[in-house]
Amino acid sequence: MKSLLIAVKDAKIHLKDRKAILMMIIMPVLLTVILGSALKGVMGGGSMPETILGVYSSESNSMTEGVIRTLGEDGLAITVERAESEKQLLDWMDGREIDVGVLLPDGWGSDADRAVVMPISGQETAATLIQQMIETFAQLSQAISNSTTTIMTEAALLSEEGDMLDMVAIQNELIASIESVAYEQRTYVSEPAEEESVSSMQYYAAAMAAMFLLFNSMAGGKSFHQERRSETLSRLKMTPISIHTILVGKFIGTCLFAWIQFLIFIGATHFLLKVDWGSSILQILFITFFYIFSVAGLAMVVAAFTTSEKMADVVGSMGVQVLALLGGSMLPLSLFPEVMRNIATAIPNSWALTSYTSIMTGTPWSTLWLPSGVLLGIGTVAILISSIRLNRRVA
Structure with a gap:
């Protein structure tokens, strides 16, 4: 007591x-x-926050269309908006209508010019991820292009030596094989977390x-x-x-x-x-x-x-x-x-x-x-x- x-x-x-x-x-x-x-x-174990990506490209080619299509794929939590001009893209950034802006220069993918990635304040991490995705796409495309060129060159040399080769058939088969790998629908298994997370x-x-x-x-x-x-x-x-x-x-x-x-x-x-x-x-x-x-x-x-x-x-x-x-x-x-x-x-x-x-x-x-x-x-x-x-x- x-x-x-x-x-x-x-x-x-x-x-x-x-x-x-x-x-x-x-x-x-x-x-x-x-x-x-x-x-x-x-x-909290939530999903990746939605990122709005603004893209401007002065020309349209297979490389620019391919990377834009890749960035806008389902599951990446990225919404891609196409700007009509560089000024419009910058205006979007000034008004914080987008999180990250990307400028694709003329001839992007065929020369040394790199895409310009511009994040707004607070979106640096998202910009880094997008930059890595663009660089990976460019490197993969360049590797495929170099491989195709090498194969076609070797085939041309064999043809000059007297071997009869159907160059058009080889090229079409090569393109079909590359596309089948690039656009193959893959199945993924998602394993749940061992423990439910807290906020x-x-x-x-x-x-x-x-x-x-x-x-x-x-x-x-x-x-x-x-x-x-x-x-x-x-x-x-x-x-x-x-x-x-x-x-x-x-x-x-x-x-x-x-x-x-x-x-x-x-x-x-x-x-x-x-x-x-x-x-x-x-x-x-x-x-x-x-x-x-x-x-x-x-x-x-x-x-x-x-x-x-x-x-x-x-x-x-x-x-x-x-x-x-x-x-x-x-x-x-x-x-x-x-x-x-x-x-x-x-x-x-x-x-x-x-x-x-x-x-x-x-x-x-x-x-x-x-x-x-x-x-x-x-x-x-x-x-x-x-x-x-x-x-x-x-x-």
Whole structure:
């Protein structure tokens, strides 16, 4: 009971701190909006965004018509618009009516002149892909042309030596063979992704929840030194309350404020940002319980191994940023090399984040036993180590 009173007192102190409210509750919601909106379309496993391509060619030949037909094929998510003049193409770009403009010079494909690819601002990636497609088409066409010329030359030499060759038949057969390969209808098999992906807003809602709950380790460590500086801890020691009760109260206080923070955050993201946290709120609360347990244990570690409020602030801030980066709260773990992903398996917020995203896409309870066990183990080890040191320091 006395531990609960200490816990409630700590939670009230945090809630009265405007800086803490801004940092722990409002800031994660704002960052979720910013990061989720900025990376919309990059994440989520969706299809390639539609690109509007404007093309102008002063002459029409087999090469220009072939490349334009290739760029406009179904499945490439490219809409090709033919401009009547170079000025019209540039006007389209100025009015942002197209995403990428392409100028095909006179004689393109038969000489060294290259196509001019001009992206509007923000479409550089699409322009690079289109440039690669044009260059590939030109190289393939040039290779076919050179091969045809070589074959026909060799055939002509044989004919001059006395062998009777039907040059027209050879040429027609060669053209037919090339066309059959070029325009062959191929069948592709599309394999589904191993896991259903989440949207950028979902990912960063989970990432910010994991990161800012981790900030409780800093806040919990600082509160211990604040009470020590204000002599509140000394006055508690003069009462019949045991040191063990004080430490348990501090631990529960950190957990209580973390739960308040998380429930407000999940409510704000669900109702204001329309973030889908999955079909099972019980799974979310289940993994959050063990994550908060581990975070509260880390808060005691910060308090145990720092000597002042300022030191706890510095160590806590740096530690949170490093753990947030390695745990995937800033960048998705899928972008990291294998070595970094292996390191992430020892970080609590990584286990919480991957569990949240798995729950969002629908996962059985059996997949949550491992992360909950790891988080429980991290919290238990942290509590044991910090309790031994804090018992000595407080006594």
